[in-house]
Amino acid sequence: MTNEIIKFEHVAKKFGKNEVISDLNFSIDKGEFITALGSSGSGKTTTLKMINGLEKPTKGEIIVNEQNLKNCNLVDLRRHIGYVVQSIGLFPHMTIAQNIAVTPNLLGWNKHKISQRVDDLLTQVGLDPEEYRNRYPMQLSGGQQQRVGVARALSTNPPIMLFDEPFSALDAITRQNLQQEIKSLHQKLSNKTFFFVTHDINEALFLGDRVMVMNRGKVEQFDTPEKLITQPATEYVRQLLDTVHQNEVLWEHFK
Template identity: 55%
Template sequence: MTQKAIEISNVTKKFKQAEYNAVDNVNLTIDEGEFITILGSSGSGKTTLLKIINKLYEPNEGTIKLFGEDIAHVDSVQLRRSIGYVIQQIGLFPHMTIAENVATAPKLLKWNKKAIHERVDDLLNLVGLNPSDFKDRYPSELSGGQQQRIGLARALAVDPKIMLMDEPLGAVDAITRLHLQDELLRIHGGLQKTFLLVTHDINEAFKLGNRIVIMNEGKVCQFDTPKNIVANPADEFVSSLIESSRNQGKFWEGLG
């Protein structure tokens, strides 16, 4: 029987002096091993929801359970060390080598040197970077796409069951972005972890997610498979997203 990885129940978040709820009564159940994309325009609440799951924000109402455990009762630092978290800015430490960056969490958890060395090599291979070529380099010596791969490797270092990714490919060029999307699908397929990826790119959301959360003004408009969303859009906002993507396709067809 498939285990529930994430259960979000009646979660609401309102920031001080804000007129509207950033996240408004959200309910989602995500099974272990799913690749979920969260799609929405700027200000839709998708990043706020991700940060609530990672306890960077506390909700005003509602509960979140990870594998059946209410995160309200879990130490915030302990929780974050058990979750992989990747952001657009990557945040690699510039004064550390690539190996040292990837080893950040294992060192905090006091792994022995041999285990850390083996884990770094395994992860660099996993993200498609030869350890002998890359582990002694510094972040400034890498391209944006390579840095993003290192950010992903670092997030996977302590073998988290859940990976949270906030616009992880937003800062790379279009060709690199497509390659990294393929890499994410390959890595997810090999690891069978639960991935949540926030994006404002409809093509990326539909390519990567086995199910998609579509958000607007803090609310979940629809949560379903790509095929079902296209066949039965839940409201006008979802319909407009699909239509905008179709219009882009027509533009390229016209150039052909």
Template identity: 65%
Template sequence: MQKRFGNQLVIPDLSFTVNQGEFITILGTSGSGKTTTLKMVNGLCQPSAGEIIINGQPLSKLDLVQLRRHTGYVVQQIGLFPHMTVAQNIAVVPQLLHWGADKTAHRVRELLQLVQLAPAEYADRYPAHLSGGQQQRVGVARALVANPPFVLFDEPFGALDALTREDLQHEIKRIHGALADKTFMFVTHDINEALFLGNRVLVMHEGRIEQFAAPAEIVSHPATAFVKKLLGTVRQNQNLWRQQDD
């Protein structure tokens, strides 16, 4: 698969397979092509060459509106509607799918409990009355409400403080473990986040795959000089903390 923007070739050659139920993290620096890759998977932009296959069907042959309604999408700027309550925000997709009121209300309560926001306390709040971490939890609930087989995350925790981010990393990992056969693809530029969350980590650089392997394999056997350099940033921080302890 290739992707061009005008005369600029941003993804020269990309080919990989994600298995059902995996939690894949896509790691790379700015401009590595990771967000573009996610957008192509969701049909938000089209590959310039090659094909994306989802459940054995070419993406180009699928109804993209239906695909997106059945694909969860969580971004850094959560995009909650400020004039709607938490419950109403989560219920947007069920309304588009013409769910009944009882089914929608039941699903909203179920998802609020899953993301550990008590329905009685949070369902009728407005986004302005939530913390950044709480808003992001609502964003995750909204992405999961239609029970999608795929959920795509584009640096969802990038704007949060370190403690909130760590808390949500544990939450999203717990949520994935609680959901049967859901496939998560999670874009990040944070190597610690990628290694903690992913069953496998796809390391990208300049539109190419540097390594696609389990976290332990990447740490013990970095495949390229770029991956080794990324790991070096983690070791540098570890050395700093050791110096403080000495």
């Protein structure tokens, strides 16, 4: 029995005449933390959106959790995929508890089960349920709102979690703290698959079990952080790594 939970086979994507993805072939195993790294326009967010059917490929096959996206119920599929975005998208008129409970309510969970799940999730993401359950999004900081966004995405215990540059709008200290927390959360959650889009090479290398480096709709290298650093496969990957070395040189200059 295969351990693959996501598979792309010769996937291409066009918007009009503009081909943003040319020929994607990769697979992701259950439980992996994958980071997708690339500059704006590289195709990484389009790839993420194709995983949950928000974008459909122009050609090729996408298999998610043993379902071919061409002939599965996409609404049902999305209910079993957590999705965390940069803008968070919390409903301002709902309490934090109500925001987290949106999908469980749609699925008809009973009130006691929902209440218990909300409290468990708030605790998991480092927010005291007694203090935060009845607050509204505007009463939270950006970092706290992002934690709630993660809790909401985890509400139905999905096997797959998608993150679309969730920390890019946050200040550096909050961002670093959340990176640590999301990595620890993945280690604690049994067999969850995380697919995390970023344009920050340090974030990608820190978080990912494997890093998918994308450029102009193609995968330049899909490897462990160690392999990327020690054996860059293309000139583009080498250039990305050079930016890290430049930062190191800068810091050495000020010591």
